[in-house]
Amino acid sequence: MTVLPTALDTNSPEYASNRAAMAEKLAELETEHAKALAGGGEKYVARHRGRGKLPARERIELLVDPDTPFLELSPLAAWGSDYAVGASLVTGIGVIEGVECLITANDPTVRGGASNPWTLKKALRANEIAFANRLPCVSLVESGGADLPSQKEIFIPGGALFRDITRLSAAQIPTVAVVFGNSTAGGAYVPGMSDHTVMIKEQSKVFLGGPPLVKMATGEESDDESLGGAEMHARTSGLADHFAVDEHDAIRQARRIVARLNWRKAHTDPGPAEPPKYDEDELLGIVPGDLKAPFDPREVIARLVDGSDFDAFKPLYGTSLVTGWARLHGYPVGILANAQGVLFSEESQKAAQFIQLANQRDIPLLFLHNTTGYMVGKEYEQGGIIKHGAMMINAVANSRVPHLSVLMGASYGAGHYGMCGRAYDPRFLFAWPSSKSAVMGPQQLAGVLSIVARASAAAKGQPYDDEADAGLRAMVEQQIEAESLPMFLSGRLYDDGVIDPRDTRTVLGMCLSAIHTAPVEGARGGFGVFRM
Known part of the structure; x- marks a missing residue:
């Protein structure tokens, strides 16, 4: 078995702070x-x-x-x-x-x-x-x-x-x-x-x-x-x-x-499954209260999957996206989990290949979100981040195995799409109370609007009102922050519920059992054109 090790220190100040924020x-x-x-x-x-x-x-x-x-x-x-x-x-x-x-x-x-x-x-x-x-x-x-x-x-x-x-x-x-x-x-x-x-x-x-x-x-x-x-x-x-x-x-x-329906599932019950090696209660202290701080998604995976047993796929390549195979309540799953938040070209290509493999093997996919989106900047644009991000989104959109999504932390921009957000028809999508989702972070969005307004004023030769700008930025940040919170999004049916992290394994197990009432079949080709 390839049991995931844990480096989580439940006695550390960081763990205590994370747990307190989640409890609130x-x-x-x-x-x-x-x-x-x-x-x-x-x-x-x-x-x-x-x-x-x-x-x-x-x-x-x-x-x-x-x-x-x-x-x-x-x-x-x-x-x-x-x-x-x-x-x-x-x-x-x-x-x-x-x-x-x-x-x-x-x-x-x-x-x-x-x-x-x-x-x-x-x-x-x-x-x-x-x-x-x-x-x-x-x-x-x-x-x-x-x-x-x-x-x-x-x-x-x-x-x-x-x-x-x-x-x-x-x-x-x-x-x-x-x-x-x-x-x-x-x-x-x-x-x-x-x-x-x-x-x-x-x-x-x-x-x-x-x-x-x-x-x-x-x-x-x-x-x-x-x-x-x-x-x-x-x-x-x-x-x-x-x-x-x-x-x-x-x-x-x-x-x-x-x-009296004489109802039969398409798949038989997988039978008893070994629980994770680590306490699910520890999930409360993994995600930081400040989503700008990274966390290791393997610590989450180790507390969700059977026996904490996980076989990583391409562990040394595209390391800000963790991919690999496991079982959850006996059902096979392929897992994609964001590590450091940003998706680069390597992560995008790795994800596309992994999704294709899951479809070949008829294995459902579990997406664990903590992403600020795809990387921007001249170096990354020249390196093909658009076409590589499009490759990942193409794979997600045309995958035919069932998808499950859990928003743990950030889920911003096109990264939300690439990680199978609501618009990509996951069979089930749940959020943790710690999650946030929007086109981008509140500060970034307010800053972009400020830069555009300042450039517009300069182009017209008009003075720029910095005091008004500060007020606008504060108002926009407050609005986007409120609209990115899980209860706001859940109220609009953008997820199927906001759940206690400790219930995640049970919730996913029930969903996987429901999914296996129907046939589980992957796409055989039909992914469209991958831009290379």
């Missing part, structure tokens, strides 16, 4: 996660329970197998917006009757579970994950439909939700809807288009138009039950495939539906 960020993250867990607040949660109903996360807890983890996705959706953190929807991956499923659950304590623009983005991301990884979908439905004041941002793109349900079914990926309350107007198409639908006596209400709308449109007098109640749909319309007497019975029936 984790406390901030916990505060924001608590907002999502609180739903609509005590008043609305109490009112919901008073109606004999379970909150969304309790429904999920009863749905998944006992003592199995639930990987919640995008819990900070809508953070920093006018809408509730979490976007009135819970999404994630859980195991039901031994089957890994993509689970969504409306949170009816937040504006009746109504969908806002961020709810839509979060639901579409969940469907994307289900489709790419061939995960059966179980929807726990209770929503009044679109949040009407924001309909202009929901109605037209929202049709993709129903399109996705039909495409999942056409791809032989099962879809199950369990209706816990209202599923009105467009929301009626969720149970209407799902392969299997469960409704609950005197609780489920599914109709294109409720009694007030029917009265206005046709003059017909009707009531909820005769228009869209569970018993009507079970006995008369045939929309309900299963009739449940209460919420617990509905969840039991949903579990039985999944148990």
